[in-house]
Amino acid sequence: MNKKIFIALALILVFCGSALSQTGVKKKRPLPYEYGRVIIDNYSDKANLAPVVFEHWIHRSMFTCRVCHVDVGFAMKAGATGITAADNARGYYCGTCHNGKRVVDGKTVFQACSRKVNLEDEKRCVRCHSYGEKVASDFDFFKFSEPLPKERFGNGLDWEKSEELGLIKPASFLEGVSTSKGNAFVVQKDFALNPKVEGMPDIIFSHKKHTVWNGCELCHPEIFMGVKKGTVRYSMVDISQGKSCGVCHTTVAFPLTDCQRCHSKPVS
Amino acid sequence: MFKAKFKAKIIAVLLFMGLVGLCGMRAIGGPQSSAAQADHPAHETWRKEFDDVCSKTQDAMTFSQEELTDLIRRCDALLPQIKKLDESQKKVYMGRLRMCRGLYAYVLDAKRNEKK
Numbered sequence: 001m002n003k004k005i006f007i008a009l010a011l012i013l014v015f016c017g018s019a020l021s022q023t024g025v026k027k028k029r030p031l032p033y034e035y036g037r038v039i040i041d042n043y044s045d046k047a048n049l050a051p052v053v054f055e056h057w058i059h060r061s062m063f064t065c066r067v068c069h070v071d072v073g074f075a076m077k078a079g080a081t082g083i084t085a086a087d088n089a090r091g092y093y094c095g096t097c098h099n100g101k102r103v104v105d106g107k108t109v110f111q112a113c114s115r116k117v118n119l120e121d122e123k124r125c126v127r128c129h130s131y132g133e134k135v136a137s138d139f140d141f142f143k144f145s146e147p148l149p150k151e152r153f154g155n156g157l158d159w160e161k162s163e164e165l166g167l168i169k170p171a172s173f174l175e176g177v178s179t180s181k182g183n184a185f186v187v188q189k190d191f192a193l194n195p196k197v198e199g200m201p202d203i204i205f206s207h208k209k210h211t212v213w214n215g216c217e218l219c220h221p222e223i224f225m226g227v228k229k230g231t232v233r234y235s236m237v238d239i240s241q242g243k244s245c246g247v248c249h250t251t252v253a254f255p256l257t258d259c260q261r262c263h264s265k266p267v268s
Numbered sequence: 269m270f271k272a273k274f275k276a277k278i279i280a281v282l283l284f285m286g287l288v289g290l291c292g293m294r295a296i297g298g299p300q301s302s303a304a305q306a307d308h309p310a311h312e313t314w315r316k317e318f319d320d321v322c323s324k325t326q327d328a329m330t331f332s333q334e335e336l337t338d339l340i341r342r343c344d345a346l347l348p349q350i351k352k353l354d355e356s357q358k359k360v361y362m363g364r365l366r367m368c369r370g371l372y373a374y375v376l377d378a379k380r381n382e383k384k
Binding site: 070072075082086087179180186187188211216217218222225227 | 326
């Protein structure tokens, strides 16, 4: 009898194990204020500092994606930029704005890293190097999001509508850094893409909506390299693994769980 | 006589120390900022050209094949100058140039493809 129970338990374990290895373990859905958060730990640990906590929501409310990912030069993949304190102190990457001089929304932006650090500076360091530390932020997500139109997933906000309503005004130009105002893009008209699954509404892709914040070179050719429509096949598996649309729509922009925002063509 | 010799020695030592100090600052990189570098005439030339070439990406779709080819050529000409910049600047501008050149090449490919 005991032997039978043992065999049955062993079989259950084998099946569960193989099922889990196929599907992976379900990830915890981030809370609205955590969505888009990036933990940067290139060299912090070696310098005896806590890793940097970067909040996308604060920054995207003030600047378009293009300003940071094209003009300032941040890579699209977390950790790929290889930011150093020396880069920041020289006035690049975070130091482009966080230099103690640049004024954004009437406030002087605090300096990120400096060559000489004294005891007073430690308070400044922990404003970014705050992972695992109890640091009070100047920005309160709930206060910030209160007047903005809501959505179901991601940050729980409709960023596009927020801009349309003039509730946020992300700047598309950074003095001394940007090469163009980036606000009058000549682009293709919106087009429909047929999904592979029957009965699923078509995807309406709008170049216009995407270029307003991203410009052209952020996506082409590094994320979308196909020049002829229909030559590259996109799949939800690839997208969910962070390829093509998934570069932004699994990390910062509304997530893949918000199906009907892309599969938006009414089924006739 | 002794006083004059002593004075000359002190001046020589001070000059030597000043020179060593200056060399040291150069060797460790010294305090510098992107703004300070941009003011240097040699840097200004590449930066002006970079700004001019890469400020046109939003109009890439409107350019002819000849215009796009010329923009790509100008991007390629900028590369050796950007490679000479300090580590931080090189990292930033190599990336920016890659994206800018990449887009022109991508649009050029698309236009050539359209004609086929």
